[in-house]
Amino acid sequence: MSAPARSFPLALDALADWRADAACREIDVEVFFAIDEAAQREAIAVCETCPVRQECLEHAVANREQYGVWGGLREQDRKRLVRARRRDAA
Template identity: 45%
Template sequence: MWNILGDGPLTSPEYSLVDLLDEGILAWQDRALCAQTDPEAFFPEKGGSTREAKRVCNSCEVRTECLEYALENDERFGIWGGLSERERRKLKRRAI
C-alpha cells in the first residue's frame, strides 16, 4: 500500500485475486463516479484533455482508494485518483 502523503510505501500483506474478491477489498470501485461516466474520458489519446476525468475524480468519494490502487498496481495508463500516469510517477519518486 502506498502512503500518498509522501512517506513511502506502507507494508501490507499480499492478496490473491480470490482474497480481493472475497474480502471486498476492491468494493470501492462500485462507488467510483467514473463507473457512471464515459470511460474514454479517463483514457484520453496522447495530447488529449484530462480535464473532464480529473473533474469527476475531484468530487469522487473513493479518490484516495483509487489512487492507492493505481500506485500499488503500477497502472501505466489513464487517470486514476485524479492523477495522470506522469503525475503518479512524480508522486512515487517523491515518496521514495
C-alpha cells in the first residue's frame, strides 16, 4: 500500500482562505516543487485552471517564496515579475 500524497496544508487564518478554493489542494505538493521541466509544466497547467491563481501568486511574492510553482509562475518568472513591478513603480 502506498502512502497518501501530501498536499498543501490549509492555513487557519483568514488571509489564507483562498487556499480552500485552490485547484492544487488535493494534488501532491511535490509536483509544485519539482525541478524537472515536465513536472513544472504539469503544475503550471493546474494553476491555469485555478480560481485563486492571482491570490496564490500574490502570496508567493509577498512571502518571497523562493522555490516552486506558485500562481502559475516558476521561481525565475516571479523574480522577473518583482523586478518589473519595481521598475514600474519607480
